[in-house]
Amino acid sequence: xxxxxxxxxxxxxxxxxxxxxxxxxxxxxxxxxxxxxxxxxxxxxxxxxxxxxxxxxxxxxxxxxxxxxxxxxxxxxxxxxxxxxxxxxxxxxxxxxxxxxxxxxxxxxxxxxxxxxxxxxxxxxxxxxxxxxxxxxxxxxxxxxxxxxxxxxxxxxxxxxxxxxxxxxxxxxxxxxxxxxxxxxxxxxxxxxxxxxxxxxxxxxxxxxxxxxxxxxxxxxxxxxxxxxxxxxxxxxxxxxxxxxxxxxxxxxxxxxxx
Numbered sequence: 001x002x003x004x005x006x007x008x009x010x011x012x013x014x015x016x017x018x019x020x021x022x023x024x025x026x027x028x029x030x031x032x033x034x035x036x037x038x039x040x041x042x043x044x045x046x047x048x049x050x051x052x053x054x055x056x057x058x059x060x061x062x063x064x065x066x067x068x069x070x071x072x073x074x075x076x077x078x079x080x081x082x083x084x085x086x087x088x089x090x091x092x093x094x095x096x097x098x099x100x101x102x103x104x105x106x107x108x109x110x111x112x113x114x115x116x117x118x119x120x121x122x123x124x125x126x127x128x129x130x131x132x133x134x135x136x137x138x139x140x141x142x143x144x145x146x147x148x149x150x151x152x153x154x155x156x157x158x159x160x161x162x163x164x165x166x167x168x169x170x171x172x173x174x175x176x177x178x179x180x181x182x183x184x185x186x187x188x189x190x191x192x193x194x195x196x197x198x199x200x201x202x203x204x205x206x207x208x209x210x211x212x213x214x215x216x217x218x219x220x221x222x223x224x225x226x227x228x229x230x231x232x233x234x235x236x237x238x239x240x241x242x243x244x245x246x247x248x249x250x251x252x253x254x255x256x257x258x259x
Contacts, residue, residue: 194251
């Protein structure tokens with residue numbers, strides 16, 4: 001029997017923004033694949049929370065930088081649920097050591113680009129192939145790919161050059177996928193978070209506390225993972241059927257140039 005419940009695969013969803021996205025999509029009726037790299041216990045806790053709410057979820061270990069792991073993510077999602085309606089490319093790492101660009105290393109570059117750009121691109125490729133086949137077979141009505149980028153894609157941090165450049169490239173990746181996949185009923189979006197309370201920003205909390213208090217963005221508060229999850233849920237719902245390739249800023253207005 002065909003599974004009538006939509007299915008979402010969210011990378012890096014054992015904690016932080018990814019966790020919030022997974023739980024929000026479950027509330028909206030999705031079954032979810034909770035991907036984790038090393039935090040197995042956290043991923044299993046998300047699955048338990050989903051099941052406690054009478055939802056459906058599986059936890060799948062995979063490093064998105066590794067081709068075999070990306071394929072396993074797709075395979076296990078399809079084996080468990082029989083379909084894939086939405087991919088959220090959320091997994092990412094910050095610049096290793098946060099070194100000044102004059103001290104930046106090739107090792108950090110390779111690690112950051114593999115996780116933050118190469119992995120999402122080739123996972124989107126795998127997911128798109130499956131979505132095309134599922135749409136053509138009338139097994140799903142449409143597909144959605146959502147790339148989680150960052151304000152670091154256009155706001156310079158000279159101690160995180162590799163991170164900033166990888167995130168900047170996600171906008172072009174989104175445009176390319178949106179253009180190529182539109183005829184297959186697959187819409188592609190970029191969600192661009194600002195300063196969000198998470199494990200990644202915890203080491204610089206004091207710095208951002210000061211900046212936010214001083215008016216870093218018009219809305220003077222930390223963003224929460226749920227703020228990003230709300231945007232993802234809206235895009236996954238199909239409420240913007242005549243939109244693709246767009247960037248949605250979830251940044252408290254940070255992107256507004258002000259004098």
